[in-house]
Amino acid sequence: MSESIDYKYLRPKRGSRYEQLAVNGRIRAEILYRETIGSEPLTPEQVAEEYSLPLEAVLEAIHYCEHNRELLDMERARERATIEARGGGRDRTLTQ
Secondary structure: OOOOOOOOOEEEOOOOOOOOEEEOOOEEHHHHHHHOOOOOOOOHHHHHHHOOOOHHHHHHHHHHHHOOHHHHHHHHHHHHHHHHHOOOOOOOOOOO
16 A cells, blocks of 8 residues: 555554454454445445444445455465465365
């Protein structure tokens, strides 16, 4: 991201392995963003109500995610690699 933006609600999450910002340092921005996309998206107002957050906090999270896709993609790829390295995420069929 080329410009620095001062967010009111977003800040680093202390002790997190993620670099992305979190609302009030608690809920990762991407979690809120994902609620607004997909097959059954919620409106930002609905997300704010569901998480008991100010609408402005949800809008900041959406803006942040839309402008930091590269970071989010990198963190998702790293998480997938970690899960796969631990043997998770594979189809586990039971054998008799």
